[in-house]
Amino acid sequence: MVVSISSHSHYRNVVAALRVDGSISVYMMCEMWLGVLWAITKMIVGLVVMMIASTLLMLKLKERRRRPVTTDGRVHETFKPVLDTFRNNFRRGWERDGAALCVYYQGECVVDIWGGFADRESERRWREDTLQIIFSTSKAVGAICVAMLVDRGRLRYSDKISSFWPEFAKHGKENITVEMILVHTSGLACLDGKISYEDACDHERMAKFIEDSKPIWEPGKAVGYHALSYGWLVDQIIRRTDERKRGIGQFFKEEIAERHGLDLHFGLPMEKAWRVARITRPTVIDRIDEFVTDPSNLDYGFIFKQYLRGGLGMKVATTPPWLQTIFKVTLNNPEMYALEQPAVLGIGTARDMAKLAQLLMDGKLVSRATLDLLNEKLITTRDIVTGAHAERGRGTTVMHLNRNGVKHRLIGHTGLGGQNLRWDEENKLVIAFLSNGLKGGLGDRARTYVRLVESIYDCLPRNNESSAWSTVDRSRMISARDSIKTS
Numbered sequence: 001m002v003v004s005i006s007s008h009s010h011y012r013n014v015v016a017a018l019r020v021d022g023s024i025s026v027y028m029m030c031e032m033w034l035g036v037l038w039a040i041t042k043m044i045v046g047l048v049v050m051m052i053a054s055t056l057l058m059l060k061l062k063e064r065r066r067r068p069v070t071t072d073g074r075v076h077e078t079f080k081p082v083l084d085t086f087r088n089n090f091r092r093g094w095e096r097d098g099a100a101l102c103v104y105y106q107g108e109c110v111v112d113i114w115g116g117f118a119d120r121e122s123e124r125r126w127r128e129d130t131l132q133i134i135f136s137t138s139k140a141v142g143a144i145c146v147a148m149l150v151d152r153g154r155l156r157y158s159d160k161i162s163s164f165w166p167e168f169a170k171h172g173k174e175n176i177t178v179e180m181i182l183v184h185t186s187g188l189a190c191l192d193g194k195i196s197y198e199d200a201c202d203h204e205r206m207a208k209f210i211e212d213s214k215p216i217w218e219p220g221k222a223v224g225y226h227a228l229s230y231g232w233l234v235d236q237i238i239r240r241t242d243e244r245k246r247g248i249g250q251f252f253k254e255e256i257a258e259r260h261g262l263d264l265h266f267g268l269p270m271e272k273a274w275r276v277a278r279i280t281r282p283t284v285i286d287r288i289d290e291f292v293t294d295p296s297n298l299d300y301g302f303i304f305k306q307y308l309r310g311g312l313g314m315k316v317a318t319t320p321p322w323l324q325t326i327f328k329v330t331l332n333n334p335e336m337y338a339l340e341q342p343a344v345l346g347i348g349t350a351r352d353m354a355k356l357a358q359l360l361m362d363g364k365l366v367s368r369a370t371l372d373l374l375n376e377k378l379i380t381t382r383d384i385v386t387g388a389h390a391e392r393g394r395g396t397t398v399m400h401l402n403r404n405g406v407k408h409r410l411i412g413h414t415g416l417g418g419q420n421l422r423w424d425e426e427n428k429l430v431i432a433f434l435s436n437g438l439k440g441g442l443g444d445r446a447r448t449y450v451r452l453v454e455s456i457y458d459c460l461p462r463n464n465e466s467s468a469w470s471t472v473d474r475s476r477m478i479s480a481r482d483s484i485k486t487s
Contacts, residue, residue: 070125071115073480078459079103079110083480085455086113089448090484097280097437098126099448102354103456104430107362111456112351113480118277118436131263131275132434133331134346134353135415136227136443141264141353142234142342143182143374143395143413144360145251151370155241157182157394164240167207171214180219181226181233182395183378187215188233189224189312189385190319197322200339203239203247206232216312217384223392224385227316228323231343234395249340260359264348268337276337276347277436279329282417287440293447316385325416325438344416354432357412357423361430375411375425399444403457410453414443422453427460 069090075083082103089095098116102109118126134141149155155164157179162169168176173188180186192213199205210232217224226233235248242251249267257264268276282290317326323344324330331345339345359365366374377398383390391398399410399422410431412422417438422431431453439446444453 067117067120067123067486069116069484069486071113071480071482071484072128073111073113073115074477075113075480076110077476077478079105079456080478081459082111082452082455083113085451086115086480087482087484089451090116090486093486094448095435095437096120096286097435098130098277099433099435099437100126100130100132100350101434101452102350102430102432104354104358105460106428107358109351109354114350115480115484116437120280120437121278124278126277126436129263129275129349130277131265131268131272131347131349132277132419132436133279133337133344134348134421134434135325135344135417135419137353137413137415137419137421138266138342138344138346139230139234140396140413140421141252141266141346141356142231142248144356144365145238145248145255145342146178146182146234146395147366147370147374148255149238149241150373151366154243155237157373161237165236167211170211173213173215173219176215176219178237179378179394181230181237183223183392184226184230184383184390185220185223185379186226186233187217187219187222187224188213188229189216189226190316191229191232195320197335200232200320200323200341203235203340207236210236222384223379223381223390224312225316225383225390226343227385228319228341228343229316231341231345234342235340247340248342256356256359256365260355260364262348262352262356264346264352264356266342266346267340268347270334270338273334273337276334279325279332279417279436279438281325281329281438282440290440290447294445294450313385313387350432350434353421353434354430357421357430357432361423361425361428397443401453401457403454408457416443418443418446418449420444420449427457429456429460431456 071087071090082101086099086101089099095116097120098114098118100114101111103111114126114128114130116126118124118130150157155178157177159178160174161176161178161181162174176186181188191209193209195209199209238251239245239247246254252266256262318324322330323336330336336345337347360371374394374396377391377393380391382388393411396411397413399412401408401410408424408427410422410424412420414420418433418435420431420433420443423429433449433452435448439448444450
């Protein structure tokens with residue numbers, strides 16, 4: 001008997017026919033050989049897919065090799081290993097677009113470097129004044145603004161929002177406090193209603209959306225990341241407690257940016273839009289490569305699973321649908337830059353982010369007592385939105401680093417794809433890092449950032465001896481200008 005096999009379903013039909021004929025021995029032989037043929041077919045298909053993927057990867061790497069990466073800036077000679085690590089991130093292909101890093105130590109800027117492309121597609125290089133969307137690192141900046149109002153006696157973290165905004169109390173929100181918003185326990189992880197871009201540009205309309213929203217869980221009973229809603233909630237808190245009724249954009253500009261010369265914005269003027277780096281998402285190959293390097297980044301899989309299943313994480317990340325970073329990057333639209341949104345849309349440089357944190361530690365923004373409240377860790381639990389372990393304070397998160405047997409604690413906030421702003425008061429250290437080529441690793445576990453932080457701490461004097469640093473010639477800054485061939 002001659003049997004022609006065109007598909008697995010056809011194979012089953014042939015087997016059924018043989019059973020009816022009663023040709024048991026022929027049936028068994030056919031079933032065995034057809035099974036072998038089917039296994040071989042699947043193996044061949046798998047090999048073809050792997051060959052195609054390998055070819056695409058090689059083409060991608062070859063394309064990167066054709067365009068050398070340049071780095072620039074200045075670094076103190078004591079921190080030269082940090083510059084080497086920064087360059088190696090590009091050399092290995094881990095940093096596929098552009099990046100900037102700024103570090104303050106003992107109150108002085110010791111690292112201010114940048115490199116790569118602000119827009120690889122057009123070969124626009126990252127320059128000294130390149131601006132970058134800082135994503136959720138914005139949340140720490142918004143928290144600093146709230147802390148300033150607390151410091152001035154305009155509100156307390158324990159205040160119920162309904163005490164200065166009566167309409168907020170609807171739908172079981174009467175007991176939600178300022179602190180609950182900052183710690184992500186309010187239940188308002190996303191807002192109800194269909195919010196348009198025009199709505200988001202109007203703070204009165206946004207106030208109505210917030211008033212009409214219902215908490216997803218009982219306020220105070222769980223922690224769930226307020227990925228986007230945090231920004232509109234914090235903006236309204238500032239508007240209703242600032243004596244001049246300013247929103248986050250005007251408040252930050254007048255109280256911090258203009259007074260201290262920071263190129264950091266909530267609501268970027270359109271004439272500066274051309275300076276903003278273009279955001280790119282990691283490919284599947286990029287994500288796999290990262291997970292192989294650091295398996296702990298598989299936590300990202302929990303979030304991705306929620307997105308695929310349409311779970312709470314999916315709802316939070318896609319509300320509103322026109323403000324997205326997961327499946328597409330709508331933030332590359334310059335119209336988005338105008339939004340005063342301290343959850344994701346702060347725009348600035350690593351240098352000015354670091355300077356902001358240094359101002360905070362120097363006592364130029366809030367008192368010691370208020371800074372202690374800002375730095376205090378309030379919760380340690382699993383986040384029901386992201387599924388990740390969460391250590392949160394009042395608008396901040398905590399990063400732990402165990403380096404050379406010494407434990408370090410960094411306060412601040414991470415941002416999507418590896419953005420970070422951190423301050424370490426014990427070591428008198430500030431770190432700000434930005435990258436427009438988003439990473440698959442969550443926040444402070446993105447491998448490029450982790451390698452840089454480890455390198456920074458390795459450069460600190462042993463036991464953080466201030467005297468050791470004071471004897472160093474602090475004028476010994478070296479140039480970071482170089483051209484790198486990437487692999």
